[in-house]
Amino acid sequence: MSNFNSDDLKPFADLAQSFAARELAGKVAEHDRYPFGGFYEDVLKKIHEVGFLNAALPVELGGAGFGISALCEILMNLSETDASPAGIIFTQSLSQKMLLAAGAQELARNLFSRSASAKEGLIAFPVYANPADTDVLPMAQSNGDDYTLTGRIELLVLGNLARQAIVGARTGPGPDYSFFLVDIDGKGVEKSEPVFTLGLHACPAVDVTFQGARAQLIGEENAGPVYFEQVLPRMNAAAVAISSGILRGTYSEALAYAQRREQGGRPIVQWSEVAMMLADLSTKADVAAMCVCQSCQELEQKQSGYESRICAAALHISELACEATVDGIQILGGYGYMKDYGQEKRYRDARMVQALLGSVPMKKLAMIRRIAETGTNSI
Amino acid sequence: MLTKAEVASMLSRFPKFEDSCIGLPYAPRMPKHMVKETREVIAIARKFNEEVAKPLALKLDRRTHEDPDFLPRELIEEANRWGFYTMWVPKMFGGQGYNMPSSSFFLEEVASACAGIANVIGVHYLAVAGLIASGNARISKRVLREVIDGEKSGKPCLLALATTEPGAGTDVEEVDLVDKGRVTCNAKRVEGGYIVNGTKVFISMGHVSTWTVLSAYEDVRRPSETNIGFAVKTGARGFSFGGHENKMGQRACPASVLIFEDCFIPDDQVIMSATLVKKYSSQPNRDISQHYIDYVVSATRPGVCAFGTGVARGAFETALQYASSTEVNGRLLINQEWAQCLLAEMHKNVLLGRLAYTEANNANSLRGLYRILQIKPVYQYLRFMPRIWFDKVISPFLDLGLTSRVMGKLYFDHAKPEDQRCCSGWASVAKFAGTDLGVKNCQMAIELMGQRGLRQDAGAEKLLRDIKLLQIYEGTNQLNRLNAFKCLIAPAVPQAKVFEE
Numbered sequence: 001m002s003n004f005n006s007d008d009l010k011p012f013a014d015l016a017q018s019f020a021a022r023e024l025a026g027k028v029a030e031h032d033r034y035p036f037g038g039f040y041e042d043v044l045k046k047i048h049e050v051g052f053l054n055a056a057l058p059v060e061l062g063g064a065g066f067g068i069s070a071l072c073e074i075l076m077n078l079s080e081t082d083a084s085p086a087g088i089i090f091t092q093s094l095s096q097k098m099l100l101a102a103g104a105q106e107l108a109r110n111l112f113s114r115s116a117s118a119k120e121g122l123i124a125f126p127v128y129a130n131p132a133d134t135d136v137l138p139m140a141q142s143n144g145d146d147y148t149l150t151g152r153i154e155l156l157v158l159g160n161l162a163r164q165a166i167v168g169a170r171t172g173p174g175p176d177y178s179f180f181l182v183d184i185d186g187k188g189v190e191k192s193e194p195v196f197t198l199g200l201h202a203c204p205a206v207d208v209t210f211q212g213a214r215a216q217l218i219g220e221e222n223a224g225p226v227y228f229e230q231v232l233p234r235m236n237a238a239a240v241a242i243s244s245g246i247l248r249g250t251y252s253e254a255l256a257y258a259q260r261r262e263q264g265g266r267p268i269v270q271w272s273e274v275a276m277m278l279a280d281l282s283t284k285a286d287v288a289a290m291c292v293c294q295s296c297q298e299l300e301q302k303q304s305g306y307e308s309r310i311c312a313a314a315l316h317i318s319e320l321a322c323e324a325t326v327d328g329i330q331i332l333g334g335y336g337y338m339k340d341y342g343q344e345k346r347y348r349d350a351r352m353v354q355a356l357l358g359s360v361p362m363k364k365l366a367m368i369r370r371i372a373e374t375g376t377n378s379i
Numbered sequence: 380m381l382t383k384a385e386v387a388s389m390l391s392r393f394p395k396f397e398d399s400c401i402g403l404p405y406a407p408r409m410p411k412h413m414v415k416e417t418r419e420v421i422a423i424a425r426k427f428n429e430e431v432a433k434p435l436a437l438k439l440d441r442r443t444h445e446d447p448d449f450l451p452r453e454l455i456e457e458a459n460r461w462g463f464y465t466m467w468v469p470k471m472f473g474g475q476g477y478n479m480p481s482s483s484f485f486l487e488e489v490a491s492a493c494a495g496i497a498n499v500i501g502v503h504y505l506a507v508a509g510l511i512a513s514g515n516a517r518i519s520k521r522v523l524r525e526v527i528d529g530e531k532s533g534k535p536c537l538l539a540l541a542t543t544e545p546g547a548g549t550d551v552e553e554v555d556l557v558d559k560g561r562v563t564c565n566a567k568r569v570e571g572g573y574i575v576n577g578t579k580v581f582i583s584m585g586h587v588s589t590w591t592v593l594s595a596y597e598d599v600r601r602p603s604e605t606n607i608g609f610a611v612k613t614g615a616r617g618f619s620f621g622g623h624e625n626k627m628g629q630r631a632c633p634a635s636v637l638i639f640e641d642c643f644i645p646d647d648q649v650i651m652s653a654t655l656v657k658k659y660s661s662q663p664n665r666d667i668s669q670h671y672i673d674y675v676v677s678a679t680r681p682g683v684c685a686f687g688t689g690v691a692r693g694a695f696e697t698a699l700q701y702a703s704s705t706e707v708n709g710r711l712l713i714n715q716e717w718a719q720c721l722l723a724e725m726h727k728n729v730l731l732g733r734l735a736y737t738e739a740n741n742a743n744s745l746r747g748l749y750r751i752l753q754i755k756p757v758y759q760y761l762r763f764m765p766r767i768w769f770d771k772v773i774s775p776f777l778d779l780g781l782t783s784r785v786m787g788k789l790y791f792d793h794a795k796p797e798d799q800r801c802c803s804g805w806a807s808v809a810k811f812a813g814t815d816l817g818v819k820n821c822q823m824a825i826e827l828m829g830q831r832g833l834r835q836d837a838g839a840e841k842l843l844r845d846i847k848l849l850q851i852y853e854g855t856n857q858l859n860r861l862n863a864f865k866c867l868i869a870p871a872v873p874q875a876k877v878f879e880e
Contacts, residue, residue, distance in 0.1 A: 359829025
């Protein structure tokens with residue numbers, strides 16, 4: 001369901017919905033079996049073909065040049081059915097935006113414009129951490145032209161699929177860090193098996209150990225935090241869209257079930273306690289959709305303090321999604337707890353989305369730290 | 380000062396003292412030895428956790444993801460070796476006869492390591508409660524004897540309880556709902572027994588149990604009046620297993636689909652039926668069904684609260700470990716105020732959960748199912764009498780119809796409705812309190828741990844998957860809230876009606 005009252009965005013919603021109906025619906029549990037079942041290579045290929053992987057990349061760099069609203073529309077509508085592909089698109093978009101924030105347009109053009117297959121153009125990124133909050137980042141040593149990395153990165157998303165990754169590393173003892181592009185199929189890189197995670201199983205991650213791996217600096221040394229903060233509002237808006245999609249999915253499933261399941265001789269939707277729970281879900285889904293819309297507007301208008309407001313939306317909506325998916329299972333009772341209905345997956349996925357771009361407490365502390373430091377929530 | 384009559388009058392007003400402060404009047408009546416026994420039980424559970432449950436929990440969870448049809452047979456054999464399947468079987472039935480409330484402490488301990496493993500042990504006692512609460516001493520003895528023998532021979536004999544049906548979950552937990560519901564498991568009277576047809580779902584440990592305590596209905600249109608309980612043995616003709624449910628968590632404990640197709644169950648395996656109880660009880664069938672359900676859930680729901688408390692503790696301990704070993708911005712999390720407050724909050728939830736199941740068990744001890752066993756002379760008698768005495772002297776009596784009648788009469792006719800309400804209400808409050816607190820703690824642990832919390836090998840995410848089931852089984856928390864209202868609040872409000880919306 002489209003949440004924007006704009007005809008401009010309807011084609012994107014339609015596109016994502018029809019994609020979800022065609023490629024994802026009915027196969028969600030099967031896709032989620034990974035890494036204990038096969039990976040949905042065919043779906044990844046189609047995500048690429050339809051243009052989702054490079055949706056947010058400018059046209060001149062080989063992308064589709066969609067704005068944030070279109071990207072959110074796609075993420076939201078996919079996530080209503082299955083958030084894993086949205087996780088893949090999120091990760092790819094983050095890698096792309098990081099390159100652009102660092103002024104590495106040429107590099108981006110080389111990486112994306114020539115990528116014939118889906119995997120060729122994938123860039124892995126550890127999306128569940130803010131490198132600034134990570135005390136143990138890899139160390140990077142300069143060798144003149146390039147750098148060598150030593151250390152470990154956990155949960156490098158798409159690490160088992162992509163050939164290259166963007167990771168943060170420190171060049172000195174200070175807290176600042178730099179971003180590097182590293183060939184993760186190359187020498188000095190050891191990848192784990194896909195990590196068994198709570199959710200988003202079809203958006204896999206690996207742990208990577210670097211031992212003198214060659215890496216290319218992106219942008220300037222020690223400017224990592226600047227680039228990260230720069231892409232943060234956009235990626236937070238994207239995270240709001242994924243949470244919002246999960247929320248809508250859990251609500252729709254719960255409502256449909258409550259209308260057909262009978263206990264005590266009547267559909268459970270007529271039990272007023274169930275109705276109350278559904279009303280809460282509906283409220284949360286609507287508020288989430290408004291927050292997606294508002295976040296996109298904030299991002300386009302860039303009024304003072306917009307970064308903080310979008311961050312607030314991400315914190316709030318991801319929390320709502322986590323709460324709502326608990327009730328989403330509850331309304332289905334025992335069936336909600338089984339893999340067959342998708343509700344348990346949404347419960348797991350919602351927590352993954354909440355952890356995107358760093359842990360909740362760190363995000364909250366950073367928010368107030370900014371006020372203390374600058375007198376405003378603005379970055 | 381007030382007169383005695385005034386005190387009594389004041390305390391009988393809502394909320395009645397005797398319904399809201401159970402532990403206080405119970406304390407002096409509790410056999411002192413129960414404390415020692417409980418301490419021992421907790422120590423055994425901790426040893427089991429260190430040696431078996433903790434090293435196994437994550438491996439087993441992973442294993443069941445690799446192979447969704449995996450059954451934890453080795454774990455069951457291990458638990459059997461530790462004597463866990465007879466620990467809370469009363470001595471009169473040949474068991475070790477540990478006091479029932481101590482099982483909650485045990486379940487909390489094991490659930491703090493793994494809720495799935497705790498269920499592999501605990502679900503057995505759900506069915507034991509279903510068996511014993513029937514008051515049918517003869518069939519209880521027969522079935523439990525096999526459990527005892529299974530422990531001796533090393534071939535575990537477990538019990539499962541089968542109530543939930545595909546179209547009836549909440550309905551079968553509540554007499555007021557079941558008549559409006561869609562139960563289908565039918566027992567038809569035939570010569571020498573019954574023919575049973577129907578399907579049961581989400582039956583924990585079904586596949587690996589030897590005996591199933593089955594709930595069926597002689598007339599599916601009047602289930603509350605025709606409820607009939609059977610003990611049916613795995614392998615009986617017409618009794619088979621369907622699929623193995625693919626659960627989000629608690630995967631060490633399989634959930635089964637049970638299928639009954641023209642399954643003949645002889646009369647001597649009927650554990651409870653209205654006709655049977657009618658022989659010695661003057662109560663209407665419906666009340667007998669309600670009594671029976673109340674007994675079972677009053678005993679089992681505090682156990683679910685203990686599971687929830689255990690998982691809450693697992694989450695607390697995982698978070699504590701993480702906070703004690705993780706530095707952010709050069710400082711250990713454990714030394715940051717916000718993390719200290721969060722950990723205190725989590726610890727509080729554990730303590731409150733434990734208080735809740737303790738008080739619900741106090742109710743059972745003072746006014747419910749455990750009352751007789753805990754009258755001090757009875758308790759001491761059971762404690763000191765040698766095993767052989769039970770085997771040689773008591774045991775033959777259990778086969779007499781008279782014993783079952785006396786037990787049944789005690790269970791069904793001598794229980795006061797207000798006592799039943801108190802026990803059932805407290806059990807419900809404990810159930811939804813403990814499991815909600817558990818969910819809360821798992822959420823806090825996941826949030827605190829950020830990226831690390833998302834990995835199966837770090838433990839926290841499994842807790843979040845495991846805990847959710849506890850809000851659903853043994854009556855959804857919504858049903859338990861309604862039952863708490865019905866039992867503890869509605870009696871004080873003449874115009875209150877429950878399940879009549």
